[in-house]
Amino acid sequence: MFLTGDFSEWFDDFKMRFINDFITDNRWKYLWNGLGVTIKITLGALVLGVVLGFLIAAIRSTHDKTGKLKVLNFIAHIYLTVIRGTPVVVQLLITYFVILAPLGVDEIIVAICAFGINSGAYVAEIVRAGIMSIDNGQFEAGRSLGFNYRQTMWYIILPQAFKNILPALCNEFIVLLKETSVAGYVALQDLTKGGDIIRGRTFDAFLPLIAVALIYLVIVMILTKLVSILERKLRSSEH
Numbered sequence: 001m002f003l004t005g006d007f008s009e010w011f012d013d014f015k016m017r018f019i020n021d022f023i024t025d026n027r028w029k030y031l032w033n034g035l036g037v038t039i040k041i042t043l044g045a046l047v048l049g050v051v052l053g054f055l056i057a058a059i060r061s062t063h064d065k066t067g068k069l070k071v072l073n074f075i076a077h078i079y080l081t082v083i084r085g086t087p088v089v090v091q092l093l094i095t096y097f098v099i100l101a102p103l104g105v106d107e108i109i110v111a112i113c114a115f116g117i118n119s120g121a122y123v124a125e126i127v128r129a130g131i132m133s134i135d136n137g138q139f140e141a142g143r144s145l146g147f148n149y150r151q152t153m154w155y156i157i158l159p160q161a162f163k164n165i166l167p168a169l170c171n172e173f174i175v176l177l178k179e180t181s182v183a184g185y186v187a188l189q190d191l192t193k194g195g196d197i198i199r200g201r202t203f204d205a206f207l208p209l210i211a212v213a214l215i216y217l218v219i220v221m222i223l224t225k226l227v228s229i230l231e232r233k234l235r236s237s238e239h
Contacts, residue, residue: 020204031195031215037191038180038191038192040108041108041112041183041190042177045114045115045118046173047116048112048113048117048119049116049118049122052123053120053126054127055124056121058131059073060124062149064132066149088182089185092110092182107187108188111186115179123169126172127165130164134161138157139152142156142157167227177219184196
């Protein structure tokens with residue numbers, strides 16, 4: 001009876017806190033709207049990061065294999081060193097307060113640029129590693145078909161490299177999703193900020209922050225499962 005009474009009191013307290021945190025004044029919408037902002041930033045940054053990463057990887061791998069593009073390779077090396085050597089939140093603050101905010105650029109665009117530029121550095125090294133892993137005999141095969149270097153890279157090397165690095169790119173997408181949780185530093189109401197707003201309204205940190213963590217966890221688990229399915233399909237296609 002005592003245990004039953006304790007559980008009943010705990011449940012009533014939990015129910016009251018849940019209603020106050022999420023139901024009252026439709027506070028759950030802070031999480032829902034914040035999730036939408038997080039997805040927008042993640043997808044936009046992913047596109048920018050992939051485009052930038054492939055460009056940097058092409059420059060770096062071309063220099064490694066041919067010795068050309070020395071100036072562009074030097075610039076790419078500086079970019080990689082600076083981006084990978086500084087925290088993403090500092091990059092976000094610099095992009096917002098120093099570069100784009102004085103121009104009146106929308107906060108979501110600022111976040112996409114900051115996270116996209118950050119992700120591009122890691123995508124570049126993933127793609128470059130994939131390109132360098134392709135046997136040099138593939139370049140010889142391209143020349144025997146009458147292709148120049150650019151055609152060989154586009155039609156022969158990149159398709160093979162992309163297949164090899166696709167799981168790693170998907171994992172970078174998962175990392176990028178979690179990194180966007182610091183977007184609130186530039187007044188963006190993302191998922192994490194939505195939970196923090198609820199906490200500020202109700203003075204209850206437990207349920208709002210646990211809800212944010214669970215939403216991220218569910219999304220990451222779904223993406224991880226999709227990546228594992230993709231990896232199995234890629235392995236089976238090689239047999």
